[in-house]
């Protein structure tokens with residue numbers, strides 16, 4: 233299956249060309265750092281690009297100060313990873329091994345150079361992506377989680393980091409690593425904890441606090457004005473961000489939970505053109521995010537838009553859940569759909585502690601060698617069953633109807649039937665959940681016979697369809713009777729225009745859309761030409777008003 237970036241160890245490194253190095257030198261300054269200089273610390277703003285001309289830089293363990301990787305950054309190589317593109321923070325400690333001469337270029341200047349020299353940008357982004365991939369795979373980073381398996385709050389941070397492709401280190405509560413790091417931060421060795429940097433335990437860690445520490449651009453003063461605000465970071469929103477950036481629009485994408493949307497929770501997308509061996513949704517969307525960042529689009533997450541207002545000028549003001557606001561000339565609604573929950577007693581108690589709505593690598597780890605129950609008869613449930621059967625002892629798929637024919641693609645249902653690790657039960661529903669802190673079992677009722685029985689399980693996946701995320705639109709656009717956004721009615725020029733000029737809708741949230749990754753990406757891509765027209769029309773109107781106003785003043789009006 234296709235994966236993000238290349239493997240750093242197998243990669244044939246393409247050095248920067250002499251002309252690239254000259255451009256960096258002309259834009260930055262040459263500095264010699266003595267042996268033992270700390271060049272970056274976890275949590276420190278990634279505000280400069282560093283190219284090594286002579287010398288060596290190593291990655292060090294923030295707790296012990298010892299070298300962490302055998303390989304180092306030598307002459308003709310450079311420091312940094314993807315966080316430099318979005319102005320985030322460093323995630324590793326770096327230190328010079330010997331006196332080291334480097335070229336340092338301020339981030340903003342570096343980004344301008346990247347847009348001017350695409351060949352240099354390709355080389356650097358390839359290495360940055362491969363480094364992020366290695367950090368994700370090796371689970372090494374300045375974000376350190378102790379006791380993910382035992383604590384719901386720590387697990388929430390793990391979920392946020394994992395779904396957003398932010399590297400983190402996770403160690404079990406009673407492990408020697410946990411004891412050593414807890415001791416170095418002077419905290420109780422048996423308490424679950426989130427540590428950032430080397431010695432800062434974070435009390436009451438939330439995804440918001442972590443995003444702030446990682447520098448994920450989530451604060452707004454209210455004065456910012458964007459050409460376009462894209463709400464939702466699924467395939468439709470990320471595609472819109474790529475095209476908006478490429479067309480030179482000043483774009484902000486706001487995402488509530490994790491970039492990737494529903495697609496980000498799919499372990500294997502097999503029907504997206506260009507990836508014959510399949511690609512995980514998270515990888516696909518991460519590629520899109522990097523591409524959009526390269527074109528200058530900004531991302532803010534976790535941030536939820538809760539309301540939308542129209543200003544006198546016709547521009548929009550979006551309100552976030554924390555009360556902050558941003559203004560934009562146009563809105564792309566790409567907020568998709570969210571999973572339906574089931575009316576089960578104690579469901580809330582077990583959400584995140586045995587009850588899950590997506591099946592990613594993270595949930596798969598929690599299900600290792602256990603019995604897993606999945607509710608649902610659609611493609612999402614089928615894909616989850618195939619994926620989890622690789623980790624779980626056995627998978628039980630519960631279907632409300634009498635067959636899968638009407639709800640699941642036939643290639644998938646025949647694979648499920650052929651998989652000996654998967655049992656499919658028809659005409660049944662879950663009626664009760666049991667457990668103390670964590671789910672321990674559930675009751676299944678056969679709707680034909682009326683008989684109930686108990687099953688011991690620590691993992692229940694609920695995948696029973698979805699409802700559109702449109703409540704934040706504040707009644708500004710027409711919705712159909714199920715809450716999906718109606719488009720193309722009042723403005724025949726664009727199939728994605730809503731009933732309100734300047735608001736466009738794409739992807740799953742749009743009434744009548746085909747609920748697939750490819751169509752969401754397609755719609756997100758093509759809508760930008762209409763957004764561009766709208767923004768430019770408004771700018772021309774403003775210029776004309778200004779000229780009219782000036783001439784009136786000149787005439788003494």
Ligand SMILES: Cc1cc2nc3c(=O)[nH]c(=O)nc-3n(C[C@H](O)[C@H](O)[C@H](O)COP(=O)(O)OP(=O)(O)OC[C@H]3O[C@@H](n4cnc5c(N)ncnc54)[C@H](O)[C@@H]3O)c2cc1C
Nearest residue numbers: 464466467468488493494495537568569739740747748749
């Ligand atoms: C498990 C699973 C497997 C799938 N497999 C396939 C497949 O193999 N092939 C295929 O073609 N399709 C597949 N699909 C369907 C596909 O993923 C969707 O059609 C696609 O993701 C829709 O993209 P979207 O961008 O329109 O919306 P979504 O993916 O739903 O993304 C919407 C995003 O908006 C965010 N959001 C919502 N409200 C707000 C708000 N107020 N403020 C900020 N952010 C907000 C959400 O958090 C979400 O991230 C699968 C879906 C699932 C669930």
